Amino acid sequence: MQLPTRARQGQEPSTLDLVLTNEERMIPNVDILAPLGKSDHAMLSFRFHCYLELKNTVTPYYNYNKGDYATLRKMMDIDWLALLQPLDGDADAQFQLFSKTLKEAVSLCVPCYKNKKYNRAPVDETTRKLIRRKSRL
Secondary structure, three states: OOOOOEOOOOOOOEOOOOOOOOOOOOOOOEEEEOOOOOOOEOEEEEOOOOOOOOOEEEEEEEOHHHOOHHHHHHHHOOOHHHHHHHHOOOHHHHHHHHHHHHHHHHHHHOOEEEEEEEOOOOOOHHHHHHHHHHHHO
């Protein structure tokens, strides 16, 4: 649908404002409203239908309070100069090696627990308060 969105007295109306989508039913209707103030551009009003893919995710978290740090120190007691010498001059590669070594040691010495996160659709504050009230009752 293409209608003029700009009109001035004595000039031919023209279409300057567009609403572009990649799906036909994403915007079911577009209303052209009167200009705001002294503008010669019409206002566009439309509803945007979007969809949201919700996934439940399980995220691992480390319980650092119960870590075995004595073992972690022993595992990280490495001759770093000898280990990083072949990568001399490549700071990114050296950091990657250090990071990989540290992550492996942490995964062995620090216990992990999994936290389930249920991704929910965004809810405004008023609705959240009503949900909390319902739960309390």
